[in-house]
Amino acid sequence: MKNLKSKSQNSIIFLLASFVMVIFLTAAQTAKWTAPETAKKTANPVPSDATSIGEGKKIYESDCKKCHGKKGMGDGPNASELDKPLDPLNNASMKGQTDGEVFWKITEGRKPMPSGKKTLTEQQRWQVLNYIRTFAK
Ligand code: HEC
Secondary structure, eight states: OHHHHHHHHHHHHHHHHHHHHHHHHHHHHHSOOOOOHHHHTOOOOSOOSHHHHHHHHHHHHHHTHHHHOTTSSSOOTTGGGSSSOOOOTTSHHHHTSOHHHHHHHHHHOBTTBOOSTTTSOHHHHHHHHHHHHGGGO
């Protein structure tokens, strides 16, 4: 009997713990996505010229357009499968971020956005950043 009791106590504790976990994970998912302080200061080593923007456009069209849309308006063919609408990549939030912060986001990704760490070289990540900056111009 004693054994049985501690078993049911254990399952209650397990249930409570799972419940708390779910709440934390949901909160983490809906929280605003911010890059760490250290990322802010990373300077963009790749000049924003015709060459890097041209290369960035190719990367964007193969890896990003499906979600973010042709002009970054969040209207790509896969956007409708995402949980929430995408903010346009030319908005005030983007303008308020340094190149280093946006580079960090492209590098790390955040579900459902894939991380660019393995699929793109550092140079390619800066190039695609230079390209998406043109949306705001
Ligand atoms: C599977 C769809 C998907 C793909 C593919 C994708 N993204 Fe995203 N992206 C997202 C989502 C969703 C968010 C919002 C994430 C959040 O805020 O939690 C996002 C956010 C961003 C942000 C942050 C915007 C801001 O206001 O801070 C940038 C920059 C970005 N994406 C660039 C890119 C680039 C560049 C690529 C291609 C290399 C790319 N994304 C590919 C879905 C995608």
